[in-house]
Amino acid sequence: MAMWGRKDQEDENKTSSPDAGATTSQPAAAPSAVPARGKSMDPRKAHIGPSIQIKGELIGNEDLVIEGKVEGVVRLKDHHLTIGNQASIRATLEAKAIRVEGKVLGDVVANEKVELASGSTLLGDIVSPRIVISDGARFKGSVDMENKSAPAAAKSATAAPVAAKTAAPAAQANVVRKPAGVSS
Amino acid sequence: MLFFRRRSRESSLQVTANAATVPPSKVVRGLIRFVARQIESGESCRVLVCGPPSGPTIEVFSGIGCRVTVEGERTQRVPLDYPDDTFELLLGFDQLDFLDDESARALVAEWRRVLRPGGRVYMLSRQNAGQMAAARLRVDVRTDGSLELRPSPDLADRPRKRSNRQIQTMLAPMAVDELYLRRDGLREISGKKRGSASPS
Numbered sequence: 144m145a146m147w148g149r150k151d152q153e154d155e156n157k158t159s160s161p162d163a164g165a166t167t168s169q170p171a172a173a174p175s176a177v178p179a180r181g182k183s184m185d186p187r188k189a190h191i192g193p194s195i196q197i198k199g200e201l202i203g204n205e206d207l208v209i210e211g212k213v214e215g216v217v218r219l220k221d222h223h224l225t226i227g228n229q230a231s232i233r234a235t236l237e238a239k240a241i242r243v244e245g246k247v248l249g250d251v252v253a254n255e256k257v258e259l260a261s262g263s264t265l266l267g268d269i270v271s272p273r274i275v276i277s278d279g280a281r282f283k284g285s286v287d288m289e290n291k292s293a294p295a296a297a298k299s300a301t302a303a304p305v306a307a308k309t310a311a312p313a314a315q316a317n318v319v320r321k322p323a324g325v326s327s
Numbered sequence: 328m329l330f331f332r333r334r335s336r337e338s339s340l341q342v343t344a345n346a347a348t349v350p351p352s353k354v355v356r357g358l359i360r361f362v363a364r365q366i367e368s369g370e371s372c373r374v375l376v377c378g379p380p381s382g383p384t385i386e387v388f389s390g391i392g393c394r395v396t397v398e399g400e401r402t403q404r405v406p407l408d409y410p411d412d413t414f415e416l417l418l419g420f421d422q423l424d425f426l427d428d429e430s431a432r433a434l435v436a437e438w439r440r441v442l443r444p445g446g447r448v449y450m451l452s453r454q455n456a457g458q459m460a461a462a463r464l465r466v467d468v469r470t471d472g473s474l475e476l477r478p479s480p481d482l483a484d485r486p487r488k489r490s491n492r493q494i495q496t497m498l499a500p501m502a503v504d505e506l507y508l509r510r511d512g513l514r515e516i517s518g519k520k521r522g523s524a525s526p527s
Binding site: 259273274275276278279280281282283284285286287288 | 379380381382385386389390394395396397398399465477479
């Protein structure tokens with residue numbers, strides 16, 4: 144419709160790219176050598192099983208999958224952290240990339256990406272340059288994407304509507320304004 | 328008196344098998360421009376998104392430099408855990424349609440409380456129980472002002488049907504000053520909280 148202006152395919156593609164990752168599941172871990180322990184089992188990753196509970200600070204230099212209960216802090220510098228769907232976490236999580244499939248109560252800090260899988264729950268703040276939220280994920284908290292190119296993005300955002308002005312008059316005709324006297 | 332006006336005689340909603348796309352909207356573009364001006368003028372800009380969480384929406388506003396907060400709970404609890412006058416922009420997606428009148432009014436009052444004077448609010452409401460009626464919609468905002476709507480799979484629920492007048496009454500505390508109506512079953516409602524306007 145002329146009323147809405149032309150659809151800018153480029154912009155849409157730009158913004159839809161992160162979401163594309165949301166609908167297509169991440170490359171699955173290599174087929175597990177120990178299938179009895181679940182499909183998320185990867186022999187190249189350290190695992191904390193569902194019957195294990197940890198309280199305190201957990202620091203590592205390898206990829207980690209948590210299926211159990213953890214309270215405290217988890218730090219994996221430059222490595223991937225996966226919170227399995229059986230996991231229950233009350234901790235601050237710091238890693239290169241974090242994928243949440245279970246429940247997390249706490250802040251999540253990633254250098255690369257945070258991914259919330261369908262059915263996951265995150266109650267806490269996210270600090271990450273990229274966020275993928277799948278349909279059905281629950282999230283409550285603030286997001287800090289540490290975007291250092293913010294001024295450039297702001298400029299492009301203010302410039303974009305100027306380009307769209309050609310479509311504006313038609314849309315403006317349908318604006319209904321509330322008289323000044325009407326209030327609660 | 329406040330009136331709704333039909334926006335177009337033909338549907339602007341492009342519906343595919345499992346999603347619908349709303350073409351670029353002047354309203355949404357205006358909101359993006361509003362927050363961009365806030366950032367450019369050196370002001371902080373906090374955005375509250377109420378509804379099923381959406382990565383693209385967060386990225387759009389974070390990319391501009393806003394601090395985005397998401398209230399992705401299925402049922403919004405009131406009062407909200409934020410001080411008065413916290414947010415410059417509030418996006419309420421698919422919330423009011425699932426609440427009874429009293430709860431909806433309480434939520435609207437809370438939205439008004441946490442919104443700064445001069446801050447903007449943007450809401451979507453369904454006009455009828457048409458397609459995708461039995462699920463809440465996840466709304467992805469794109470940088471070009473278009474919206475993508477998709478049913479959020481685990482949130483099956485039936486939205487309430489409300490007339491324009493009921494919506495109007497419910498939103499009265501927000502001092503909403505602009506209302507749009509699409510013919511295709513989706514209301515687009517935008518407004519500005521009255522008071523001393525923040526720089527824009």
